[in-house]
Amino acid sequence: MQESVALSIAGSDPSGGAGIQADLKTFHQFGVYGEAAITLVTVQNTLGVTRVEFLDADLVEQQVRAVLDDIPPTAIKTGALGHAAVVLRIAALAPQFRCPLVVDPILLSTGGTPLLAEEARAALLEHLLPRATLITPNLQEAAELTGLPVVDLESMRQAARRLGERTGAAVLVKGGHLEGDAVDILWDGAAFHEYRAPRVATVHTHGTGCTYSAAITALLALAYPLPEAVARAKAYITEAIRTSPGLGAGRGPVNHHARPLQ
Ligand code: PXL
Numbered sequence: 123m124q125e126s127v128a129l130s131i132a133g134s135d136p137s138g139g140a141g142i143q144a145d146l147k148t149f150h151q152f153g154v155y156g157e158a159a160i161t162l163v164t165v166q167n168t169l170g171v172t173r174v175e176f177l178d179a180d181l182v183e184q185q186v187r188a189v190l191d192d193i194p195p196t197a198i199k200t201g202a203l204g205h206a207a208v209v210l211r212i213a214a215l216a217p218q219f220r221c222p223l224v225v226d227p228i229l230l231s232t233g234g235t236p237l238l239a240e241e242a243r244a245a246l247l248e249h250l251l252p253r254a255t256l257i258t259p260n261l262q263e264a265a266e267l268t269g270l271p272v273v274d275l276e277s278m279r280q281a282a283r284r285l286g287e288r289t290g291a292a293v294l295v296k297g298g299h300l301e302g303d304a305v306d307i308l309w310d311g312a313a314f315h316e317y318r319a320p321r322v323a324t325v326h327t328h329g330t331g332c333t334y335s336a337a338i339t340a341l342l343a344l345a346y347p348l349p350e351a352v353a354r355a356k357a358y359i360t361e362a363i364r365t366s367p368g369l370g371a372g373r374g375p376v377n378h379h380a381r382p383l384q
Contacts, residue, residue, distance in 0.1 A: 127343060128154045128155070128157070129189060130145035130157070130158045130198075130199050130339070131159045133204070134160050134164060135329070139328040139375030140231075142158045144329040144332040144333045145199065148340060148358075148378055152340035154344060160177060161202060162177055162203075162204040168328060168374050170372065171235040182208050183211040195343065197342040197343035199223070199226060200250070201228055202237035203228075205238075206239060209242050209249065224254065224256045224335055224339045224342065225250060225251060226335040227251070243266070246267075247288075252289045256294060256342075257291050258296065259285070260331060261278070264282070264295045267281075268284045275316075282294070282308070292311055294306055296334065303321055304320070304321050310348060315349050317353060324366055326374035327366070330359060334355055334356070338351050340355075
């Protein structure tokens with residue numbers, strides 16, 4: 123059988139909780155060979171981000187091209203992309219991907235540092251999101267990308283469907299920032315699926331979004347159908363939050379060693 127390979131195109135978090143580091147650990151945990159093309163470098167730890175440097179679009183494109191034909195991924199995800207030129211280069215390469223593409227439309231770090239330039243949002247919406255198999259916004263990203271208020275399950279459904287119809291992609295709106303159970307809504311182009319897990323009372327959620335979308339990408343690389351990939355990734359991220367190791371003085375990372383379902 124062909125080896126399962128996942129490529130992350132995302133930013134670096136030297137504290138290892140989010141970004142490319144979280145993606146590689148998660149791919150590995152699912153038994154998937156991980157590749158990583160870096161788009162931006164952050165200086166951060168569990169207390170927050172103090173600096174961000176966006177990499178040159180040529181440098182990002184060359185990293186992706188270097189692996190595409192040599193060790194072709196069976197699934198790809200994008201995370202923080204930085205500036206519009208990078209978004210446009212990735213969108214232009216996407217027809218060559220020949221595998222599922224998960225776009226995590228990261229706009230800000232948890233602490234509010236922009237990880238996508240303001241001027242890149244239109245490029246994301248018009249050029250990259252229509253190339254995605256799945257888009258994974260949190261509540262705030264879903265609101266920004268649709269212009270709709272996204273504050274409860276009904277508005278999550280509306281936003282998922284609106285973004286899905288606009289882009290042709292499946293959309294997973296993540297409700298982790300609401301109160302009560304952590305409920306996510308998937309619009310797959312035909313129907314809604316709901317994923318529910320009990321809320322875990324912890325501040326150690328750094329990298330949750332990256333880790334969740336990386337788990338979905340790993341499962342797509344392993345050829346799981348999308349609704350099952352999301353269900354299995356949801357179980358993994360819930361366990362990873364529940365067992366977060368409490369590292370660092372601030373908002374610590376989730377437990378990337380959590381065991382995937384057999
Ligand atoms: O969670 C969003 C995110 C993505 N990528 C990088 C980050 C962060 C949040 O801090 O640092 C590199």
